[in-house]
Structure formats: C-alpha cells, structure tokens
Amino acid sequence: MSDTSSPSSSEDFERWGGAAAWSAGTELTPMQTLLWRAERHPVQSSTTTVVIDLDRIPDWKRFVAATEWGTGLVRRLRQRVVEPVVPTAAPTWADDPTFDLAYHLRRERVASREEMLAAAAQVALRPFDRSRPLWEAVLFEGLPDGAAYVLKIHHALADPLGTVQLLSMLQSGRRAHTARKPVGEDQVAPAAADPVDLAVGGLRTDVATLPGAARATARALGLAATRPQAVLASTLRYGASVRRLLTQTAAPSPELSPRTGKQWSFLTFDTALDPIRTVARQGGGTLDDAAVALVLGGLRRYHLRRDSPVGEIPVGVRVSLDRADDLGNRFAQAIISGPLSIDDPVDRVAAVRGEVLSLHTERALEVLDAAAPLMNRMPSFVGASALRTAAAPDAFVLTLPGPPRKRFMAGAEVRGMYVLGPLPGAALTACLVTCGDTACIGVNVDASAVADLAELEECLAEEIAAFGG
C-alpha cells in the first residue's frame, strides 16, 4: 500500500511544519502594500496563476478535505486584508469570520488541455473579491490524461516564489493518505482588525516616532551643511543610477505591441532540465540567465520569421540583492537589454549574464523598495502611476525552484507545475519552474500584443528544442 519510492513521511511532517510557520507577519510589507493599493485589474494586476498537471482525477472528497486541512495549517489562507480608513498604517491581515471553502474551491469539466488553459486564463482575469481571502482554486476534470489544478493567488498573499514554495510544502511525498497530519495552532486574531482602530494606531505610531524622525532629519541636514560636497556628490550619483535604470534599456519591439493587458493567453512547455543547465554552465551563467536566454531565443526566431530586424529588447529580470549566483532572500526587479541578435545559445547566456551582473553596480537597484513606504502614504493612484511609469519591458522572465522530487496531491501525482505571472505592461511573462529533473515553462502572453500567437508558441518550442540538443 505504501509507495516505497517516495521519501518517508517524516520528511512530509517537517515540510508541513514549515508550511504552518509560513507568513508569520500580520502587516503587509511596504512593497506588498504598494502593489495592493495600486492594483488596477487586470492591467496592473498582482495575480499569479499556477497550473498543476495531475496524473489522475483525485477523489473530490479527499481533495476538499486536504484543502480544508491546508487552509487550517496555513492560517493566511483564511485571512483577508483589512485597510485602515486613512492610509496612516500598513494594511493588516485578519481572520475572515465568514470564510467559506466552497467559495474558494470548485471543480469544472473541460474536454482538452487547451480548453483548460483558456479557462484558467479566464479565472486569472477575473478580479478578486478584495474583502475575502485572496486565493481561488479550480480542479479541472475530464482531461484525456488526468486532471489539472489551477490556483490563482494575489501577490499580497504570496509572490510567485512564495506560491510555489507554499504549494510544494503542502503536497505529500506519498500517494497514500496520511491519517494523522499536523494541524495549525489556533492563532489569536490580530488586536486591531478594525479599519478605524488601524488608522488611529498608525497615527499614534507616527506621533511616537516623530521625535526620532525629526532627529534623523536634523542629522541629515547637519551632514548636508557640514559636508555639502559629499552629500551632493552622493545624491547625484544616486540620481544618475536611477536614470540609467529607468532609461538606458532597449526600445520596445514593434512586434510586441499594442499591449492592452486585457487578453491573457497561457502557454505551457516542458523539457528536461539538464541540457538547459549545461548551456547555462557553458555560458558561465545561472539557470536564471539561461531561462532569459531561452525566451530571447524564442523571440529572436519570432522576429526573424516576421522579418522584423530588432537587435535588442527590454527584458524584466529578478536580481538577487544578496548574492549573484544563488537565490537570496532579497530581490530587485530590473530591466536589461536582452540581445536578439545572438544566434548561439551559449553566447546568448553569456551576454545575458553580463547584463544582469552589470546591474550590481547600480546603487539605485532597490529604488522601488526604497520609494514604496513613501508612496504608500499618498493616494493609491500615485503609487499606481509610479508603477506604470517604471518603464515596462517587453517580457518578464523568472525562475522558481519547485519540488525536487515526486509529489502528490490527494493521491494524484504532480506531473508538472506551471506559473503564469501577471503582465504589468509587458507583452509576455515567462516562468521556469524546476520540478525534479524537468523544467516546466509557463508563458502568459498578452494576446493583443502578438499578431500570431501560434507562431510564437512554435518559435518558443523550437528554441527549447535547440537548448535540448
């Protein structure tokens, strides 16, 4: 009965324990707050969608029970965002007293995978009810080979990395049911879950920190008075860096416009991970760099086929602020000039690597993080327009670590995990998730920006094959 190839259930327990401790803070971070308040759905959407291929249809009752258990374990899944009446404080998480699992989880029947992906895109395009917990899941049945689980989750609840982590944590290493699973401790609801209390509390904190802030300002002014040259020079250098980050990227490609951001179309690909890692190594880059090079290669083919000579396009990448090679804890979003003129994948990886590492000389790399707390004190349209004016790339590319081994959801094996990210101004967003030894690539395309979607899909598939060979 028990699956001998799967890891022991003690590993499951450890992971589930980690899931229970996930998302401990009660307040939204400044960046989350900015995304939350500035959201203009779907163009400025902060929604991530995950599609999970399952090898069979799980038993619905067991599936509901498992979800019930999961939301009990990870309390955040039963909480909603409470805003103060005036933005003097960050929004906070509070238990939703009316939480109803049936609202968040349902099942639907589809006849094919294409139909499922189209339905998933429609789910993703529907705005959230912002007064409820910020997730929604559909189990699609009726597919020729198994089923698909589609989870839509808001960035304030979890960013794409967090979403994949969370899902990986909640899955089981065994096909069989685990009878005695850890359950979440009953957390005490945050004290100030009332919008007025929150605002007053925020004001009180502001007043309390006022002397400190005044002292800091005085210190800064004193420094400026005693060492004006140093302060001026450092300000100018910071400004120069901001300007470089905002302006010195490639011009957007005419082949990837006009973008409305209102027609999402999901594409999925999977391929062996090892050949991609090999190309990455040969080019001296990371898997992240290889993923960017891969998407650029697909777009290169697309541009060539459409006789559109474009040398480089702006690509949004995620840069670790801690170390270059690994997944650190702090990230910045930045835009590089992605080369479309390089044919050789290895050379393209090397070029991307150079571009990404060059960002580390920019002192303003954290500019959006730095500006977020300030912008959160302003009306939400200020933050929204700030996010919009931050130049939008043609494509976002992201790599995420998925489960390293075989995993199960309510007795069904996870065959692939695809992340379809939002399109804040971009023509496409591509996510590479590592699932065991497979690379699962999900691409969300703004269908209004791409003239020939089938052609683009073919070009991406060809480039993936080129990396594999």
Added chain:
Amino acid sequence: MSGLSTAAQEAIDAIEAGPQGPSVGAFFDLDGTLVAGYTAATFYGDRLKGRDVSPAEFLRTVVTAVDGELGGDPTRIAHVAFSAMRGESEEAFADLGERLFRSKIAGTIRRESRALVMAHQRAGHTVAVASAATKYQIAPVARDLGVEHLVCTQLVVEDGQFTGATDGPMLWGRHKASGVRAFAREHGIDLAESYAYGNGYEDVAFLSSVGHPTALNPHRDLRAAAARLGWAVLDLSDPVGGSLVAAGRTLAALAGMNAGVGAGLAWGVARGNLQEGRNAAVRLATQVPMALAGVSLDVLHQERLWTHRPAIFVANHQSALDIPVLGWLLERDFTIVAKKEARWDPRAMVGSIVIDPAWIDRGDSESARATLDGVVERIRAGTSLMIFPEGTRSATPVLGPFRKGAFHLAAQAGVPVVPIVLRNTGELMRRSSLVLNPGVVDVCVLEPETDWSTDDMSERIAALHTRFEETLARWPA
C-alpha cells in the same frame, strides 16, 4: 620580483600556480587599469592646447561629458570626439599617439600592472588589451608591455583620413564583453580559465565573461559590485606624481647640490689638490641633495663597485635622477662621456666642473675618435668611466637596445665592464619631470666582466642585455 605589494605578489603567485599556455587568456582594460587616469583626457588636453577646439565644440564636449556622468549615455562623449576627428589624417594621429605616449602616458603605466602582464606572459598566456579606447591610444602602451593583441574600438579610415564613424560598436560595456568572447573563439581561448582586469562600473559584463575576474583599483560602484559578486579586488599603487612637498624638497636638493659642489671645490683648492676636491664635491653634491629630497639607496653587491677599478660602468637609464645616483655610488675617480652640445647646458655646467666629462662631437667622427683616444688614456691612468649604453633615457622601465661604444672602449683600454642595474629611478623622477619624489632607489651591481675583444663583442653585449632584463624582471633578493 620584490618591491611589489603583498596583494600584487599573491595575484602573481596565483597566476604562476594556475594553468599555463596560450589557451588561457589575460585581458587588461587600458584606462585606469594598465595606466592611471584616462588616456582620452591626455589626447583631448593636447587638442585644447593646440587650439584645435572651437568654443562650440568645447561646450558640446563638456555638456556631453557631464550628461554621461549624470546617468546619460556615457559613450556619447566618445562619439562626439570621433566625429570631431573627421577629415584628420590617421598617420598624423598615430604620430600624436606616439608623442603623447613618450611625454605623458608612459609615466602613468602602473608598475604592478606591468608586473601582472609580465607574469601572464611568463605563463605563456594569450595577453590582450581590451578597451573602448582606439588603437592610437593603446598601441604604444601595448607595444611597451610586449602585448600583441588589441580588442578595441575601430575607427573608419578612408584614404588615410578618419570619417568620424566607428567600425562596429564602441567596445564599451556589453560590447567589450562580446568583443572579448569573439576574440576568445577566434584564438581558441578557454574563457573559464582566463583572467580579466578592469576598473570601471561598465566593466562588469567584460569581467564576468572570464573565470578569474579582478576589479583592479575599482571605482566605487564596481567595488560594491565586486564585493557582492565575490570577485577579487586588487589595489595597486599609482605612479607617484609631483606633490608640492616633493617640489620643495627638489628645490632644496638643487640648492644642496650647488652648495656641495662649491664646498668640495673650495676644500680642494685649500688643500692644493684639485682631484681630491672634485671627489669631495661629488660626494657632497650627490648625498646631500638626495638626503634632502628623501631619496635613499638600497644596493645589492656594493663591493663589486670597488673590486675592478679602473673600469667602465654601464647602467640602464630612465631618469635624470640616474646621474646623481651613480655619482653617489661611484663616489670618486670617475668621469662620463657627454655630447658636446650639453657643454653649455646650464644644468650640466656645475657637473662638468666637478667630473670633467669627455665631450664628444657626434657630428664629427674624426674629432670623436680623437676624444675617445684621450678617454682611453685617462682610463688607463686610473679614471673610471660611466656610460649609459642605451644612449638615451627610456620612456618606461623597458630596456632599450645597447650601443657598442662603451664596450669598444673597454676592449681598447683593456679594463672590465661593471654592469649596474637601476630600478624605479623613473618612478621617483619621471622622464620629463623636474620634481623628485622621495623613496628608495633599488640598485643591483652585476658580476664585472673582463677581457673584452671585438671578436665576440656582439654576443657578449646581447648576453649582458638579457642579464639586465632578467634582473629587472626578477629582482634578486
């Protein structure tokens, strides 16, 4: 090679311990890496001095430069300069490059950068200069360092004139990186085993294309990036520039020199022995001023200066400082051969009273030979002779070819040749500088060589030249 900082020495040890051979590349940025400062600024300064620059062009250049600093396109300044060169002759510009190299740029080559280049050359690596600069700036430096390959921005030349355009992109930032990758493909270089050295924030892509990147005297933004990326950072000392204090000390030294000469000669007159007075004057005129300037000597094998007198002393020549240094070393009973034109040079007049040089007229071979006959007589009578066989001061520590005159004299007079290797006099007092900086001059006296004859003279001179080079490359402990 001693005299390097610990960090530089460690970097060289690592190169020696690493893989050898031409499949390993070593790529050096030019401005700020091989040389301190910007060669382009030197070229532009020359344009300004020559008043080739209209006020409008000057304004445009300044505005573009400031804009580049403030986050605008930093390569635009170069394109402004390139387009201003339209119609100029390539040959004239190449000549200008050579001239500026000798007068200004040669003195800014970092000694420790040179040592790094030499370490890579000894390891048999393929060494290249990779820079956004043009070959007119780079070629003289590369030649001086013995570097054969250039990866650089190419200017379009038609009918011997610049068109103002570049052939391909300016090799800055990513383009430099792709230029290096293309070079590596062409020359079969394994980039993962290779080395690169750069100093600017734009060098990250270039540096990241090799397995062993080094941020050399990096600007602050590259320094921050290198720390984050875990790259090696190497801080090398810059060639010493003339400070005000050093200038003051030089003035004091000159005064000291004259006072020394006067005092020595007066003492000789008082004792009724002019030769003794001269010797005293030499000591006073060299040791006093050098002490005032803060210069001291570190001499290896000093005893060899005294075992074979009279002799012909030969030394390498980099600086005006070489003459007082040798005066200090030889101390007594020596003279020099000098060209006739220098006789009325006011700076030489003091010296000529003291050491009574043999003046030779280079334009008149008959009289030159007669003078030299006289010199041979003086040598046989016990006066040693000091000659710089390179003939003229080198612009850099690279050794020039040796002329034969000194060795012919040794054969004729039947005296030995005592070779003296001088290091870093060129650093303490640059070629065309009047300012002497404080520091230690390294001196190594080589084994004296006897029995000179015309039969095997060329081979022996070549062998001696090699010994000079080896001593300069690997300073004996």
